Amino acid sequence: MKIYKNTLLHTKSNAWYFQALLFLFIFFSFSAKAQDSIMISNHIIDSQVKNQVFKYPINYTNRYIKDFTFTEVSYEFQKNEFARKQIANEINTYQFLAQGYYTSKSKWKLFGNLSLKKIDEKDLGWVLSDDRSEEQEVIAPHYFFVPRKANWTNQEYKISGGISKDITKKIAIAAKLNYNASKYSRNLDPRPEIISRKIGGELQLGYLFKENNKAFALAEYSRSDKDFSYLYKDDHANVEANPETYLRFNSGYGRILNYFKSDYYGGSRFLYNENQNKLGLGYNFNSQNTSLTALYYNSKSENVFYTSVFSTENRERLKFETNVNHAEIFIFHRWNNKEIKSTLKFNTNNGKNYDVKNNGYNYKNNLNSINWLNSVSQKTDSNIDYLLGFDILYQQNQYSDIMATNDIEINSLNTGIYASKDFSFSKSKLNSTISFNMYFPLSSKLEYYDTSGGTNASFLNEVIIYDYAVSTTNYFAPALRLEYSYPVKNNKTVVFFTNLKEKIALKKQTDYPISINTNTTYWVQMGVQLNY
Numbered sequence: 001m002k003i004y005k006n007t008l009l010h011t012k013s014n015a016w017y018f019q020a021l022l023f024l025f026i027f028f029s030f031s032a033k034a035q036d037s038i039m040i041s042n043h044i045i046d047s048q049v050k051n052q053v054f055k056y057p058i059n060y061t062n063r064y065i066k067d068f069t070f071t072e073v074s075y076e077f078q079k080n081e082f083a084r085k086q087i088a089n090e091i092n093t094y095q096f097l098a099q100g101y102y103t104s105k106s107k108w109k110l111f112g113n114l115s116l117k118k119i120d121e122k123d124l125g126w127v128l129s130d131d132r133s134e135e136q137e138v139i140a141p142h143y144f145f146v147p148r149k150a151n152w153t154n155q156e157y158k159i160s161g162g163i164s165k166d167i168t169k170k171i172a173i174a175a176k177l178n179y180n181a182s183k184y185s186r187n188l189d190p191r192p193e194i195i196s197r198k199i200g201g202e203l204q205l206g207y208l209f210k211e212n213n214k215a216f217a218l219a220e221y222s223r224s225d226k227d228f229s230y231l232y233k234d235d236h237a238n239v240e241a242n243p244e245t246y247l248r249f250n251s252g253y254g255r256i257l258n259y260f261k262s263d264y265y266g267g268s269r270f271l272y273n274e275n276q277n278k279l280g281l282g283y284n285f286n287s288q289n290t291s292l293t294a295l296y297y298n299s300k301s302e303n304v305f306y307t308s309v310f311s312t313e314n315r316e317r318l319k320f321e322t323n324v325n326h327a328e329i330f331i332f333h334r335w336n337n338k339e340i341k342s343t344l345k346f347n348t349n350n351g352k353n354y355d356v357k358n359n360g361y362n363y364k365n366n367l368n369s370i371n372w373l374n375s376v377s378q379k380t381d382s383n384i385d386y387l388l389g390f391d392i393l394y395q396q397n398q399y400s401d402i403m404a405t406n407d408i409e410i411n412s413l414n415t416g417i418y419a420s421k422d423f424s425f426s427k428s429k430l431n432s433t434i435s436f437n438m439y440f441p442l443s444s445k446l447e448y449y450d451t452s453g454g455t456n457a458s459f460l461n462e463v464i465i466y467d468y469a470v471s472t473t474n475y476f477a478p479a480l481r482l483e484y485s486y487p488v489k490n491n492k493t494v495v496f497f498t499n500l501k502e503k504i505a506l507k508k509q510t511d512y513p514i515s516i517n518t519n520t521t522y523w524v525q526m527g528v529q530l531n532y
Contacts, residue, residue: 038065042072042099042529044433044481045377045387045420048341052293052330053101054111057164058174058204058216059284059293061109069100074497074527081519082475082505084467086133088121088152095527112161119156125149126463128192128230128247130184137410137471138399141252141353141363142272142305142318144230147458148244150188157181164204172206172214178222190238190247191231198224200276206284214284218297219277226272227309243458251318252353252363254404254448254464256456263308263315271309276301280326291332299324319354337385338378345371362403368396377420384431387420391437404456405449406464410471411442428486437477444472446512461514469516474506495529 040046040053053060078091098114127133129143157180164174177200184194200222206214230247232238237245240258249257261267280297304311305318327346332339346369353363375389393414400407418435446468448460479501487493505518 038063039382040065040068040101041382041531042070043420043431043483044418045375045384048330048343048373048375049332052291052332054113054162056174056204056216056218056282056284056293056295057109057111057162057176058172058206058218059214059282059286059291061164061166061172061174061206063286063291065101065103065109067100067102068531069102070098070529070531072097072527072529074525076499076523076525078521078523080134080521081517082470082473082503082521083517084133084137084470085125085463086127086131086139086467088124088132089149090122092120092122094118107165109164110161111163113158115156115158117154117156119152119154121152121154123149124152124186126459128186128190129228130154130182130194130196130226133467137397137467138253138365138408140303140351141250141320142303144190144192144228144247144249145459146190146245146247147462148188150186152184152186154184155182162202170208172208172216174204174206176202176204180224189232189234189245191233192228193230194226194228196224196226196272198222202278212285212287214286216282216284216295218280218282218295220299221278222276224272224274224276225311226274227269228272229266229269231268250459251355252401252404252406253399253408254401254406254456254460255362256404256459260307264310269309271306271311272303273306273311274301274303289334291330293330294328296325296327299326316356318356320351321354322349322351324349337380338376340376341374343371343373345369347371363399363401365400366396366398370394375418383424383429384420384422387418387433389418391416391418403451405447405451407447408445408464408468410444410468412444412471413440413442414438415440416477428484431481431483431485433481433483435479437479439475439477441472441474444468465512465514466516469512469514473508473516473518476504476506478502478504490532492530492532495531497525497527497529499523499525 038049040050053065074095076093080087080089094117096116101109101111103109125147127139127143127145131139131143133139160176160178162174162176164172166172180198182196186192200220202218202220204216204218206216208214238247240246249260251257262269276299278297278299280295282293282295285292301322303320304316306315307317308315325348329344331342349367351365352361354361372392373389375387377387378385395412397410398408414437416435416437418433420431420433423430423432446465448464450457450460479499481497481499483495483497485493485495501523503521508518
């Protein structure tokens with residue numbers, strides 16, 4: 001790692017209520033009657049198949065899938081020690097989930113999801129947006145920040161649903177709609193409030209050109225709006241003399257802009273707007289015991305930051321354009337009571353940040369990944385005799401900020417194995433699922449030249465170098481899931497579950513001038529499901 005410095009200073013409305021009631025009414029009104037060939041549960045062993053059914057329903061219009069519905073209530077506590085900087089020290093999540101799949105008498109397949117979350121975050125600093133750096137090395141540009149840590153109270157609502165059917169013997173159709181909304185609030189100066197809304201839809205068309213062989217196409221469009229406002233109870237906190245509470249803006253990764261007022265008359269409201277479209281083609285083979293899907297899609301999005309709540313052209317300040325190429329192969333095969341599932345994914349993601357005022361690009365990223373997930377299992381009726389699987393993720397990621405002369409490359413290999421088994425009793429059963437994950441940083445680099453005369457040194461030291469150190473440290477992540485299932489009346493099953501997970505740093509890096517927290521990060525989740 002090379003670091004060059006000139007100077008380094010050491011210093012909701014009622015509509016939600018009725019939407020939720022309507023969604024739940026639809027779910028609880030359905031009952032499973034058909035004798036179907038594929039059974040899907042809310043469990044890791046079925047995640048690969050369930051993801052395919054919900055993401056690409058066009059390929060399952062002529063497959064028999066047993067109707068199911070589950071509702072779930074859970075609580076999760078997360079204690080972050082070994083973690084990147086822009087994430088809370090503690091996170092408490094309260095969640096309600098509902099999911100269902102139903103085939104009508106006229107052969108329409110209907111499916112949907114409902115998710116309601118309340119999230120309490122403790123001691124989160126260096127970011128005032130709704131993005132977090134837990135699962136991504138660098139969060140998207142265009143966000144305000146202050147170093148000062150504070151607590152957040154957040155709410156997230158997600159509703160999605162879809163339909164699919166064979167219209168003729170040759171032509172199939174599927175359609176999906178989704179609506180997300182959230183509200184994020186910080187309880188200390190500066191006090192941002194972020195209200196976001198996203199709506200999108202996708203259409204899929206399939207053509208059966210030969211028995212069991214289908215070609216399909218998909219098209220998706222979504223639009224999101226994010227209203228950001230902030231308030232200081234003490235206006236004297238927003239001055240450069242108070243660097244812990246002085247509102248600043250990251251327009252890339254290392255290019256820091258001083259506080260600037262909104263064009264809105266109140267002087268404290270801004271708007272983020274994003275439009276995204278996706279086009280793709282694919283092939284599917286379906287027989288009684290085998291399913292194979294191969295697909296490719298391209299997705300483009302443009303995220304515009306406005307210095308006002310009005311999305312007019314003269315108020316555009318920054319544009320972040322992304323281009324994603326995704327290829328995927330999924331294979332499912334079963335014989336007797338055994339099943340093999342394999343998913344191979346390729347992703348390339350290129351992003352550029354355009355500064356409208358300065359008429360040029362200042363930041364770009366190039367993210368590439370290959371993910372291979374496999375499992376083999378044996379099931380007797382609804383019991384899991386055994387399941388064994390492995391997961392491999394290889395990533396090559398580069399982040400460059402031209403204005404800040406910041407160039408980062410992070411290459412990594414993430415490998416994991418997992419196993420699952422049911423232990424049956426007279427009426428009930430206990431499932432145990434264990435997994436072991438190892439993260440290996442590969443050849444990486446950080447080069448930074450401080451062009452600010454030292455005014456950006458705190459972000460360099462506290463965020464850029466710190467996150468680079470975490471991303472280039474080996475870690476081990478074991479996990480355990482326990483499920484106790486008990487059948488009740490009317491073919492319903494109650495499931496009590498708990499998840500335990502740790503992230504344990506194994507090797508400190510020695511080529512950076514910073515000390516990181518390598519204490520263990522852990523998650524604990526518990527909840528109850530009703531399946532029927």
